[in-house]
Amino acid sequence: xxxxxxxxxxxxxxxxxxxxxxxxxxxxxxxxxxxxxxxxxxxxxxxxxxxxxxxxxxxxxxxxxxxxxxxxxxxxxxxxxxxxxxxxxxxxxxxxxxxxxxxxxxxxxxxxxxxxxxxxxxxxxxxxxxxxxxxxxxxxxxxxxxxxxxxxxxxxxxxxxxxxxxxxxxxxxxxxxxxxxxxxxxxxxxxxxxxxxxxxxxxxxxxxxxxxxxxxxxxxxxxxxxxxxxxxxxxxxxxxxxxxxxxxxxxxxxxxxxxxxxxxxxxxxxxxxxxxxxxxxxxxxxxxxxxxxxxxxxxxxxx
Numbered sequence: 203x204x205x206x207x208x209x210x211x212x213x214x215x216x217x218x219x220x221x222x223x224x225x226x227x228x229x230x231x232x233x234x235x236x237x238x239x240x241x242x243x244x245x246x247x248x249x250x251x252x253x254x255x256x257x258x259x260x261x262x263x264x265x266x267x268x269x270x271x272x273x274x275x276x277x278x279x280x281x282x283x284x285x286x287x288x289x290x291x292x293x294x295x296x297x298x299x300x301x302x303x304x305x306x307x308x309x310x311x312x313x314x315x316x317x318x319x320x321x322x323x324x325x326x327x328x329x330x331x332x333x334x335x336x337x338x339x340x341x342x343x344x345x346x347x348x349x350x351x352x353x354x355x356x357x358x359x360x361x362x363x364x365x366x367x368x369x370x371x372x373x374x375x376x377x378x379x380x381x382x383x384x385x386x387x388x389x390x391x392x393x394x395x396x397x398x399x400x401x402x403x404x405x406x407x408x409x410x411x412x413x414x415x416x417x418x419x420x421x422x423x424x425x426x427x428x429x430x431x432x433x434x435x436x437x438x439x440x441x442x443x444x445x446x447x448x449x450x451x452x453x454x455x456x457x458x459x460x461x462x463x464x465x466x467x468x469x470x471x472x473x474x475x476x477x478x479x480x481x482x483x484x485x486x487x488x489x490x491x492x493x494x495x496x497x498x499x500x501x502x503x504x505x
Contacts, residue, residue, distance in 0.1 A: 222345050227278035229342035230271040236335050237268035240327035253386050257374075259367050263307045264331045266363060267300035267339040274342065288464065298352065298419075299360040301343040302412045306364060308336035309407065310389065318390055343415065344422060351420040357412045364408050372401060427472065440479050447473075447484040451491025456499070465489070 241264070244255055255261050273293050289297075311332040315323035324332055371385065376397050378384030387393060391400035438446075447470065470484040 223278050223280075223282045226274055226342060226345040227282065229338050229345060230275045230278060233271040233335055233338045233342060234268045234275070236330050236338070237264045237271075240330045240335075241265060241268075243327055253388060257371075257385050258388065259303075259310075259371075260307050260328070260331050262367065263300070263303035263363075264335055267304045267335065270297040270300035271339070271342060273297075294352075295356065295359060297339075297343050298356060298415065299363055301339050301415055302360045302408070303364055304336035304339045305411045305415065306404075306408055308332060309411065314390065340415065344419065351423050352416050354416070357409065357416055360412050360416075361408050365405075368401065368404060372397070438477060440477075440483070443473055443477060443479050444483060444487040447487035448491035451488035451493075452495040453491075454488075455492035455495030 241261065244261070270293070274289065274297060277289050277293070311323055311328075315332070322328075371389070371391075374385035375387045376392060380386050389400075391397050391404075450466065450469075465485060465488055467481070467485070470481045470488075473479055473484060474481050
């Protein structure tokens, strides 16, 4: 692999991480600000609500998604500064679960609330909470694309908040009933057919939406890995791979300070899986390149 190809791959890696970070930062700020504005506005109108606003899945799901966005925000900032966007697994799960919940909100609005309630379903802040923040939250979840696929067991985990709400809603609307101090049937689950049909339908819809988001995330991950590994040829030897790691270290060392340097272990593990080269060797080459680059910057600064 020639020098231009190596430089292109390094630039691709840095560009990929930068794009993810900027996308995550912009989307997280938008989701949080729009949700905070909408919820704050509705709190000021609380006395005019005929039903407690916190009985609505729209409110709860958007608040949950906003929390996920807020948690991701500092990592996106660090991703821009360090040229490396990484998230703890639990934040990815929170973001995934929030995306599932607001996607359910959006689909319920499009398929049920708008046909039944008309313009009221998207009037005022409903427009933001029903049709604007859900796509932004899904976009935010898409920006956490990484070199690791989400396993299928994440689907039921992500659905836990939704299932909890379904149980609470069913108990308050059907078991207790509005006339006995329960909730009004704001989502019309027993208005057109027996409630159990709605429950089964919404249970299946949640599974489909969660599966679709996981599938989309994993497809983006596969494409990201393919774009990267397509730059590697089958005839690369250990020396070539060490040069790659060394060059990536120099590139990162040129753009990051010592405190912000992070090692791309996910990339090195892919190299190890394909070529069998020890990850430790790649890590040493990477740090050697990064230290050399930082020493050069330091020397120029001292001069």
